[in-house]
Amino acid sequence: MVKIQWYPGHMEKARREMTERLKAVDLVIELRDARIPEASRNPLLHMMAKDKPRLILLTKTDMADPAATEEWVRYLKSRENTSCLAVDLMRDSRCGRKIIREALLLMQEKREKQKARGIRPRAVRAMAAGIPNVGKSTMINRIAGKNTLKAADKPGVTRSLTWLHADPDLDLLDTPGVLWPKFDDEKTGSLLAAVGSINDDILDRKMLAMDTIRMIQDLYPQLLEGIYEAEEGVNPNGMLKAIAARRHLLKEKGEPDTKRAADLFLTELRHGKLGRLTLERPDEENSEDEGAEDLHE
Numbered sequence: 702m703v704k705i706q707w708y709p710g711h712m713e714k715a716r717r718e719m720t721e722r723l724k725a726v727d728l729v730i731e732l733r734d735a736r737i738p739e740a741s742r743n744p745l746l747h748m749m750a751k752d753k754p755r756l757i758l759l760t761k762t763d764m765a766d767p768a769a770t771e772e773w774v775r776y777l778k779s780r781e782n783t784s785c786l787a788v789d790l791m792r793d794s795r796c797g798r799k800i801i802r803e804a805l806l807l808m809q810e811k812r813e814k815q816k817a818r819g820i821r822p823r824a825v826r827a828m829a830a831g832i833p834n835v836g837k838s839t840m841i842n843r844i845a846g847k848n849t850l851k852a853a854d855k856p857g858v859t860r861s862l863t864w865l866h867a868d869p870d871l872d873l874l875d876t877p878g879v880l881w882p883k884f885d886d887e888k889t890g891s892l893l894a895a896v897g898s899i900n901d902d903i904l905d906r907k908m909l910a911m912d913t914i915r916m917i918q919d920l921y922p923q924l925l926e927g928i929y930e931a932e933e934g935v936n937p938n939g940m941l942k943a944i945a946a947r948r949h950l951l952k953e954k955g956e957p958d959t960k961r962a963a964d965l966f967l968t969e970l971r972h973g974k975l976g977r978l979t980l981e982r983p984d985e986e987n988s989e990d991e992g993a994e995d996l997h998e
């Protein structure tokens with residue numbers, strides 16, 4: 702497996718600023734990519750916001766496996782003080798309302814108490830947090846009903862923390878996408894890179910494509926063989942050769958150009974062209990609340 706780590710200075714700066722801002726935050730909206738709900742869980746966020754109610758949003762469900770998404774929502778909802786919604790931020794016109802409703806529900810008890818004491822509850826203050834490119838700015842724009850925040854299909858677009866009075870009942874804080882200094886294992890880095898949450902420039906994309914092909918072959922046997930008309934049980938390098946042959950990516954001497962095939966494969970995967978795939982399944986043994994003690998080794 703290719704070894705990937707991406708924790709530039711701007712992420713550490715954002716992490717510090719987020720910790721500071723959390724004091725004024727009622728609720729954390731943690732966005733995770735529905736295709737990799739575990740790899741996109743930031744352990745730093747757990748340390749920073751242990752005691753805040755949490756709404757986990759699984760985004761990009763339009764590209765994830767619907768059955769796996771259902772399984773994940775059930776699994777993630779089963780925690781105290783945590784709620785979970787799966788959303789398609791691009792096509793579901795009602796997702797903004799659903800998110801507001803769920804956020805207010807998490808704060809209901811506190812708001813009811815305030816009302817009972819004659820205080821009119823102010824708008825709930827929520828911090829949107831998550832890995833790069835997961836859809837934080839897009840989500841806030843949806844709720845606000847206008848494209849105030851810059852959003853684009855590459856990691857690292859948002860660079861500063863910005864409050865937006867998105868709804869009369871909900872203030873939202875946009876934050877830069879942050880990763881963490883040390884991934885649990887090499888698979889986590891590959892999964893994050895596969896969905897486009899790690900800057901491509903620092904990657905060996907051929908190695909990444911091969912890792913990803915292997916993971917897809919494990920979870921969805923025969924799928925890639927069918928799409929790229931490859932031999933059954935072909936190894937990842939053989940798969941890249943098949944892709945090169947099918948898509949006419951050849952070098953001067955007519956040899957398959959596996960580098961360009963790797964780029965094409967990653968682009969197709971990231972745009973959902975290979976179908977709706979989820980690259981992880983819930984592991985009931987593994988506790989969601991696991992700390993991040995060894996992150997600073």
Ligand SMILES: Nc1nc2c(ncn2[C@@H]2O[C@H](COP(=O)(O)OP(=O)(O)OP(=O)(O)O)[C@@H](O)[C@H]2O)c(=O)[nH]1
Pocket residue numbers: 760761762763764788789790791831832833834835836837838839840851852853854855856857858859860876877878879
């Ligand atoms: N298909 C699909 N694309 C989405 C969805 N949500 C967001 N996107 C796309 O994902 C890309 C990244 O969205 P952003 O809102 O910029 O992500 P971000 O989390 O703010 O990213 P950073 O600021 O870089 O951390 C954009 O091209 C969005 O259009 C979704 O539910 N489905």
Ligand SMILES: [Mg+2]
Pocket residue numbers: 837838839851852858859876877878
């Ligand atoms: Mg953003």
